[in-house]
Amino acid sequence: MAAEPELQSAAAALAAEFGLPTTDTEADFILELTREGLQLRWRSKPEYQPLILDYTRGAQAWRQQLGGGRQEAVVRALGLGKGFRPKVLDATAGLGRDSLMLGHAGCEVWMLERNPAIHALLHQAVLHLQQFHGDGHWSSQRVHVLPAGSLLDKESLHEEFSKLQPHAVYLDPMFPEREKSAAVKKDMQVLQHLVGADLDADGLLPAALALASCRVVVKRPAKAPFLAGQTPSSQIASKKHRFDVYIKQPYPKVNV
Incomplete structure (x- = not known):
């Protein structure tokens, strides 16, 4: 409208x-x-x-400025501390904040979101960010929004996925809310009511492991069960969440 x-x-x-x-x-x-x-x-x-969604001002712009550092849990979980910057598919992009963190930290990131309304917001916000800063900005060089869809949509997005060949796939599936809390930000409450829980989330892990060449990282609430019941190789903990890391093989070595 x-x-x-x-x-x-x-x-x-x-x-x-x-x-x-x-x-x-x-x-x-x-x-x-x-x-x-x-x-x-x-x-x-x-x-x-x-x-x-506006990545050019306010709290989100501030977090981008901070996000190039290794202190961000998502940056550490993707293993960016040793010089290599992986190609990452954020397969549950949502409001795009973790993708922007990873892009600012040096990764080339492809954002995938299946809810059509959230996808439209995301697409326009990234486009605005790129136009605001110009072609030389890291967002224009490293951040891409895929057509709306899911990692499980192998038919419609098979060609897109085969082109990507990501080193890592990042998953942050929507988790069912067990209790109402004033601590949940209103933008996340809107997202939760619009999108609902990702009831097929367990299916995302095997699809991600098949696609990623090196690792899959899954963001979960601190006390949530492992996705698909699969124990990760390692974990990175933050205040309210944890990042389960599934390593298939090391990243390629970088000559320093």
Whole structure:
């Protein structure tokens, strides 16, 4: 939908680009084009601010500046401390924050998201970041958004996956919420209600292991069971989460 009549044609063009309807008046979640960009609005929860992805300002831009360092758990879990910068497929990209961390840290990252609304937000946010900073910026050189889909969509995305040949696959499947907590940020609450739990998450691990040449990293809540019941090679712990690392083989050696 367009927030203003003048934006109607642009909103229709975006809907066509992402294969999204423009006439569903009963939808609880809508993508709305404003003069500032695309936002996701939760109709039945008007007290919630619309979800906007903008990597050029605010907390997310600050985290990018911090994220080149080894102190980030996701950076350490991907094994970036020894000079090699792997090609990474983030197969559950969501709001894209971990992908941006890895891209800023030096990895070439491909972002895959299957929810069409979140994919559209992600695509536009990355495009805005790249246009904002220009062709020489690391985001233009190292961050790519794949067509909407899942690692389990082998038919529709087989050609894309075969081209990638990633060294590592990163998984952060949506985990069912066991309790309501005010600590959960509102943008994540919106995401949880729109997307729901990834009930097929166990199937992602064997698919990721088949695709990655060197390792798979899975982000999990601290007390959650291992994905697919498979014990990892090692773990990296953060405050509320852990990163389960499944190593197939070492990364290629870098001549220093």
